[in-house]
Amino acid sequence: MSEFSVQKLREAFPALRPVENKKPFIFFDGPGGTQMAQQAVDGMVDYITQGMANLHGAFLTSIRTDNLLLEGRNAIADLLNCSPTEVAFGQNMTSLAFSIARSLGPFLSSSDEVVVTELDHRANVDPWVTLAKDRGATVTFIPANPNTYTLELGNLHKIITEKTKVVAVGLSSNVTGTVTDVNAIIARAKEVNALVIIDAVHAVPHLAMDFKKLGCDVLLCSAYKFFGPHLGIAVIAESLFEKLPVYKLAPAPQEIPDKLETGTQNHEGIAGLLGAIQFIQNLGEGSTRREQLTSGMQRIAAHEDELAHRVETFLMNVPEVRLYRAPEGTPKTPTFAFTVENVPAREVTTWFAQNYNMCIADGHFYASTLADKLKVNPMGGWVRIGLAPYNTLEEIQLFEKALQEFISTHVKKLQPSQV
Incomplete structure (x- = not known):
């Protein structure tokens, strides 16, 4: 993607438009949530201003809302390559995961096992750990390699056993960016008839998705990340959905996907989702929306990969920085976790915010198992910079300059007598 097209792309984001006499924000916090495309804003405003309503009424605004949900499911089906009847909306990924976990209770007994990972965000750990605790089942972790920041998959046949009923794994780490070989995990799980839940929250903004090809049972994501x-x-x-005994009100719909959507949904949010998907679609080419979305995601990935290579090369060559990044050859999203020698993470991010208006996050990012294993919590966790398609080469160059300035003024070297 040319720099010219990136500048044109940036015009689609209200938060990126210059404001007179105000220093612009530089958004490097994509993993925590991207900025909203104008199409998404317009979709929400149009729905709100043209008349809001609840479902299943005889009047026009209600009929429009019915159609809105159908359109939303169809759009997600094209984005992720699934059936519209397999798509359910909810408050957020975490709430949906807990709801699904509670519904899986009848399928587990005290003799069963649940498998999660040390690499994942706790949103794809604790719902299934809670399920296991409620049923008296055993929890097993797929370990993370502390040197490569990848999952150790060599003993899958011992970790995923005949007793395993649920396997939950993230497609991409929201800290290190590592893209996990979920195909091997899914294949082993299916050998023992275990259900597979994929957390794709961090993957969907960067990778073209294919639910059917993956062959998992549940895939979770969040619109504010794309x-x-x-x-x-x-x-x-x-x-699975057809036989899932969800907790719901007695008169509420029994059929899928409505039965998981307890209460009134965020209709204006679904209108915004349609706008966000339209934004991605407009970046691509093809004769169908699925083809256009896939092409659009590929263009996003090409641009992000180019910038990511520069960021990775730079951070790897700063002696005072420790970069937590998988080795070359391991697929990764453009997300970088690092620490600065002897400096708390919040001190780093505060300085960037105050001096350069850069939005850079710090903490454990709910990947707390990995943070404990890598012993980063005493210094406040990691500093994390994450790229989105609206980031530019000039922003990366300014980040490099800023980090070098920070290190020169804040990193105190020990004198020989102190060693």
């Missing part, structure tokens, strides 16, 4: 509003999305394979 240019839309705060809205959770669950894709549940029909074969």
